[in-house]
Amino acid sequence: MSAAVATNPADLVAAARRGDRRAFEALYRQHVGAVNALCLRLSGDVTIAEDVTQEVFVRAWRKLDSFRGDAPFGAWLRRLAVNAALNDRRSHSRRLARVVPIAAPERAGVRRTPGAAMDLERAVAALPPKARHVFVLAAIEGWTHAEVARELGVTEGTSKAQLYQARKSLREALR
């Protein structure tokens, strides 16, 4: 008989650090929806989002020792997700997305979100990448412009301008 897997986040993290993959799988099950949502909004593509989400959890496993517990595990994962989504240099996913058949409406990745929220998800996905990144981080994730600017390597003024343009585009797209 196999040992029971803890459900407390701190216990799961501790067990995962000791190499317990079942504990890490439990952490994956708890957080995959939030991580995938963030990756989906940053990338605007289901295929890329799933690829980056997978990468996030692989990186998390390998970096577990660097998780100090100062912030919730979910917040640490989200930070990894932002880094992975914005620094995805491999471009394999983008190329794969071209190769694999794409049915545009379904690939927007927002089927589970009804009505106007779905329209917003699609409109966000259609934003230019830089504007989308600023919008997701500032308007959805709640980052300050200073944080966004630091992450994206732009000035705070640029971040504000991108957010203004993104919001304007979204209002027009959703009217």
Next chain:
Amino acid sequence: MNDKQLDDLINGLADEVAPERDLWPDIEARLAQPAASMPAHRPAPGRWWGQLALAAAVLVSVAAGAWWSQTPVEAPAAVALADLSDDAIADAADTGWRGELQTADDTLAAALDERRGTMEPELLLIIEQNLTIIDDAMADIDAAMDAAPDDPTLRAALIDAWRQRIGLMERARALTDS
């Protein structure tokens, strides 16, 4: 729509969006691999061109890995640089190799789009796997060039990887045309 309505929509977005498929099996398989290992998938036997492309791509990837790990910058014998003159390297860089790569991507996508209906899934998978390996090499070289953007050896390696990519695509297109 006004700002208030937009804010209401933003606040109503779902906190979670589950992936369309369970990612755990693929994640678990990767957890078992060393961090720097190559992708687990390999082309099926009997595809000579795929194996050739894979072998060539792996050589580039290994070479790029050596640079990235900050070992002394020295052109590995596996990378065929001898026939690249300094002028050719400079020309390739100056004319925008990134643009060339994008064009190559577009060419492959267009070719595959035209042939997807008649292409064997196995063949599509092999193409994808080989592109991934070459992409890994290019990403390594690209990252190394952040620290040494004018390094002629890195630049030559990138051009070489690009050539391999084009070669792979040409083989793929020729095979699907036959």
